[in-house]
Amino acid sequence: MINGQCSMEKVDLIIIGAGPGGYRAAEYAAKQGLKVVIFEGSEVGGTCLNVGCIPTKTYVHSATFAEARERMASVVPQLRQGVETILSHPNITLVRENASFATTPLLLERLRVGESCSGMGLGEAPIIIATGSETKWLPIKGKEDPRVVDSTGLLNLETQPKRLAIIGAGVIGMEFASVFNRFGTEVTVIEYLKECLPALDSDIAKRLRKYLEKGGITFKMKTAVEDIADIDADVVLMATGRKPRVQADFANAGIEFDERKGVTVDDHFKTTVNGIFAIGDVNGKQMLAHAAEMQAIHVVNQIIGKPDNIRFDIMPAAIFTQPEAACVGPTEDQLKAEGLAYECRKSFWRANGKALAMGETEGMLKLFVSPEDGAILGCHAYGAHSADIVQEVSVLMCKHTTIAELADMVHIHPTLSEILKSAVE
Numbered sequence: 001m002i003n004g005q006c007s008m009e010k011v012d013l014i015i016i017g018a019g020p021g022g023y024r025a026a027e028y029a030a031k032q033g034l035k036v037v038i039f040e041g042s043e044v045g046g047t048c049l050n051v052g053c054i055p056t057k058t059y060v061h062s063a064t065f066a067e068a069r070e071r072m073a074s075v076v077p078q079l080r081q082g083v084e085t086i087l088s089h090p091n092i093t094l095v096r097e098n099a100s101f102a103t104t105p106l107l108l109e110r111l112r113v114g115e116s117c118s119g120m121g122l123g124e125a126p127i128i129i130a131t132g133s134e135t136k137w138l139p140i141k142g143k144e145d146p147r148v149v150d151s152t153g154l155l156n157l158e159t160q161p162k163r164l165a166i167i168g169a170g171v172i173g174m175e176f177a178s179v180f181n182r183f184g185t186e187v188t189v190i191e192y193l194k195e196c197l198p199a200l201d202s203d204i205a206k207r208l209r210k211y212l213e214k215g216g217i218t219f220k221m222k223t224a225v226e227d228i229a230d231i232d233a234d235v236v237l238m239a240t241g242r243k244p245r246v247q248a249d250f251a252n253a254g255i256e257f258d259e260r261k262g263v264t265v266d267d268h269f270k271t272t273v274n275g276i277f278a279i280g281d282v283n284g285k286q287m288l289a290h291a292a293e294m295q296a297i298h299v300v301n302q303i304i305g306k307p308d309n310i311r312f313d314i315m316p317a318a319i320f321t322q323p324e325a326a327c328v329g330p331t332e333d334q335l336k337a338e339g340l341a342y343e344c345r346k347s348f349w350r351a352n353g354k355a356l357a358m359g360e361t362e363g364m365l366k367l368f369v370s371p372e373d374g375a376i377l378g379c380h381a382y383g384a385h386s387a388d389i390v391q392e393v394s395v396l397m398c399k400h401t402t403i404a405e406l407a408d409m410v411h412i413h414p415t416l417s418e419i420l421k422s423a424v425e
């Protein structure tokens with residue numbers, strides 16, 4: 001249905017949600033010749049494009065709050081238009097409505113999608129649920145205080161706060177702390193745990209936190225907020241994580257889910273109901289835009305019977321503080337806890353010619369390798385463009401490259417990629 005008109009007779013795939021998971025599934029399936037119907041109850045592009053990755057990275061790459069707002073107002077609609085173009089493929093029907101599962105799975109149409117779409121023959125087609133996630137609000141006393149916002153609320157602020165308190169030193173909290181500190185806002189981060197960014201190697205995380213602290217951010221670690229009234233700030237960002245956006249009506253189709261963990265899926269993103277898949281944040285497995293996209297490809301490949309070798313166990317991730325941090329594979333603490341034999345090779349930005357030339361000398365890389373066969377187990381780093389270096393490691397891991405093989409690979413001089421080469425040498 002486009003503008004109220006159902007236009008498709010035969011449907012091969014139904015997708016709920018047009019974020020990175022949903023729209024990528026639609027684009028890929030349509031190119032493979034499938035007729036796709038995709039439902040989106042809000043703007044296309046999902047969290048990532050509208051209130052997540054893209055607007056936050058526009059903030060990261062702006063010098064002032066005013067510039068960030070101005071750039072966000074042009075970048076986001078431009079990219080959204082790009083997704084609208086993708087979804088205008090002749091094999092795709094975009095339905096601008098929320099979809100829900102009808103009360104009885106015995107109905108021919110499993111989806112309740114509004115009068116205008118009845119009779120579309122949606123009953124037989126596989127379904128991909130890609131409804132994403134939403135802010136997880138902690139039940140802290142005073143959370144209704146008008147000063148309290150989530151990441152979307154912070155991005156919507158029209159005036160720059162003088163003092164910003166951030167509850168939670170996870171990815172979202174740390175990125176906003178770094179950005180607003182640079183804009184000149186007085187930033188305090190309050191975190192219950194001992195260290196920030198729990199997915200990052202604790203050594204790397206600590207160095208990054210100390211560096212940001214020197215840059216002016218106040219960190220109150222091992223501190224639990226009990227009452228918002230105790231916080232002295234103009235704005236309080238609740239950055240205590242995200243939770244999968246599950247709907248009570250999923251149960252109507254017999255889909256198993258948990259409010260906290262999301263829709264239950266197997267390693268191939270199949271739900272407990274045959275023919276229904278759940279990808280992206282809603283399955284709570286790896287809440288990253290690139291994970292959602294690759295899960296989309298994997299599910300469509302299953303539907304069309306095309307084998308693939310996507311390695312979901314090798315999932316690089318980045319944190320866009322300044323400098324940025326990135327990781328792939330286990331942390332040193334995890335390697336120790338699992339009793340795995342490993343060697344840790346380190347290298348530093350301050351010893352790299354390009355980093356010195358750029359004036360970006362803060363940073364450290366840790367490469368974990370197996371002492372038995374030289375296999376690369378993982379890499380954690382912080383420093384300018386560390387995400388690009390970790391991306392290289394992640395490709396090498398997918399190809400089972402050993403460090404001896406890596407040592408034989410030529411790296412351009414002078415580049416930051418030589419930081420990885422130095423770790424091997």
Ligand SMILES: Cc1cc2nc3c(=O)[nH]c(=O)nc-3n(C[C@H](O)[C@H](O)[C@H](O)COP(=O)(O)OP(=O)(O)OC[C@H]3O[C@@H](n4cnc5c(N)ncnc54)[C@H](O)[C@@H]3O)c2cc1C
Binds near residue numbers: 097291
């Ligand atoms: C502040 C912030 C910064 C982030 N930065 C990064 C980053 O730098 N890198 C990164 O990899 N990830 C980042 N993320 C995470 C990233 O945004 C998500 O992992 C990604 O958007 C998940 O994609 P998705 O398709 O699963 O869900 P979403 O992007 O959440 O999309 C789901 C879509 O489904 C729609 N929908 C929901 N229910 C229905 C329904 N019943 N019917 C129809 N439509 C429905 C929603 O309106 C939404 O458009 C960030 C997140 C936030 C909040």
